[in-house]
Amino acid sequence: MRTTNQAFERAMVLAALSGFKLALGPAFLATARRWPSRQSWVMAALGEMVLDKLGVFPARYRLPLLIPHTLAGAWVARESLREDGQDDPWAAVAGGMVAAGVSIAAPMVRMAANKVLGVPDALLGLGEDYLALHCGTQAMDLSMDGITGAAREAFEDVRARAKPALESMGIRS
Numbered sequence: 768m769r770t771t772n773q774a775f776e777r778a779m780v781l782a783a784l785s786g787f788k789l790a791l792g793p794a795f796l797a798t799a800r801r802w803p804s805r806q807s808w809v810m811a812a813l814g815e816m817v818l819d820k821l822g823v824f825p826a827r828y829r830l831p832l833l834i835p836h837t838l839a840g841a842w843v844a845r846e847s848l849r850e851d852g853q854d855d856p857w858a859a860v861a862g863g864m865v866a867a868g869v870s871i872a873a874p875m876v877r878m879a880a881n882k883v884l885g886v887p888d889a890l891l892g893l894g895e896d897y898l899a900l901h902c903g904t905q906a907m908d909l910s911m912d913g914i915t916g917a918a919r920e921a922f923e924d925v926r927a928r929a930k931p932a933l934e935s936m937g938i939r940s
Contacts, residue, residue, distance in 0.1 A: 771853060778847040780906035782840035782862035786827075786869025787899040788815045789836050792843035798917045799907035800850055809921040816896055820889060828871045840866020 785792035790811035797805035818824060827836055844862020848855050877891045904911055933939075 774848055774851040774853055775855070775858070777851075777906045778844040778858055778862060779865050780902055781847050782844040782865040783869045784899050784903050784906075785839035785843050785862075786836050786866035787873060787895060788812055788819070789832075789839045790815050791899055791903065792839060792866075793846075794917075795903040795907050795909070796843055796847055796850070798914070799909055805917065806921040806924045809917050810925060813918060813921070820892055826874055828874050833867060833870050836870040837863045837867040840864075840869075 781792035781796055783792075784795060790808055794805070794808035794812040796802075797808040802808075815824075825831055827833060841859040841863035844865070845855075845859040848858045873895060877888060877895065880886050880891055881888050900911070900914060903909070904914060
């Protein structure tokens with residue numbers, strides 16, 4: 768059993784992860800707790816990472832993405848504490864603030880590092896993703912192998928669901 772401080776810290780780390788990638792905090796919580804929805808959360812987080820590298824999304828500090836990142840941080844912080852048997856009405860507020868702060872600060876740090884150090888933005892993005900994955904594994908007591916396994920499980924689930932539809936269209940896997 769975790770102490771109140773440890774549970775709150777973990778909830779805030781998950782909120783921060785949601786500031787980096789909207790689905791990442793929920794994906795870590797769902798994976799660690801073995802929720803039935805974990806594969807969907809993992810696929811959403813992976814898809815978000817890929818699409819972010821392709822430049823599909825507007826900047827996360829802009830309102831169209833800042834709001835969902837903030838809401839995801841609020842939700843995951845509240846759910847994390849509930850899972851730990853704690854009911855803190857301020858967890859959602861704190862989680863939302865943490866997620867919003869990360870959504871605003873992280874891109875600014877990336878832009879500064881790109882301009883000042885000349886590090887390509889794509890490389891900074893990969894570093895950011897690695898940092899987020901590392902923090903998530905530490906917060907949720909998971910290994911990187913465990914995260915890789917969760918991703919593999921999610922891909923297998925999607926493939927199994929898509930296979931009949933693809934075969935009905937004459938596409939073999």
